[in-house]
Amino acid sequence: EADIYQTPRYLVIGTGKKITLECSQTMGHDKMYWYQQDPGMELHLIHYSYGVNSTEKGDLSSESTVSRIRTEHFPLTLESARPSHTSQYLCASSETGGQTDTQYFGPGTRLTVL
């Protein structure tokens, strides 16, 4: 089982609140990712990082921001949560190099904004 963790697992919060979703991995992976997934739909990449101090936006536009100050830690922040942000957020990591570049996923955070 992959050593990648997300907290909280579930979060219900009111509109306008600032939230931070935590993601950490102990595998020493350089690459980390944030995905958004709605029920019955495919995963959409919203942020990724190749290493410390490297962050990029993914394919799906998101109002969230990320930071990568430490290799093992890749938190996602929403400054002002809205009901449209209700979704499941999945964090993943992968090694640099190699042909397969398998991503290992955390358990996810299910966010509900009222």
Add this chain to the structure above:
Amino acid sequence: KNQVEQSPQSLIILEGKNCTLQCNYTVSPFSNLRWYKQDTGRGPVSLTIMTFSENTKSNGRYTATLDADTKQSSLHITASQLSDSASYICVVSDRGSTLGRLYFGRGTQLTVWP
């Protein structure tokens, strides 16, 4: 347009029966294809991965096949168990960018009944 299409969208089978899930893709250039299993409320877990030169790959009761010419893959589950109930996601990777972009299908929701 790079896409991954999976069928059926959902499937119900009885415990002990076999089933086959389908994946068609248009991703180019092709690097590899993965099948992930995602339990409800959890992150996806990799089952198999196949590169261009591989036609079949097994992982216990799971056997994946790949036809790179027709851009089709299948995942065959033998002697299904209740714990096989999950969403099975086909993921195709390209090497057209430095990111090694992943394209996700929407998954097949498999339910195994006793």
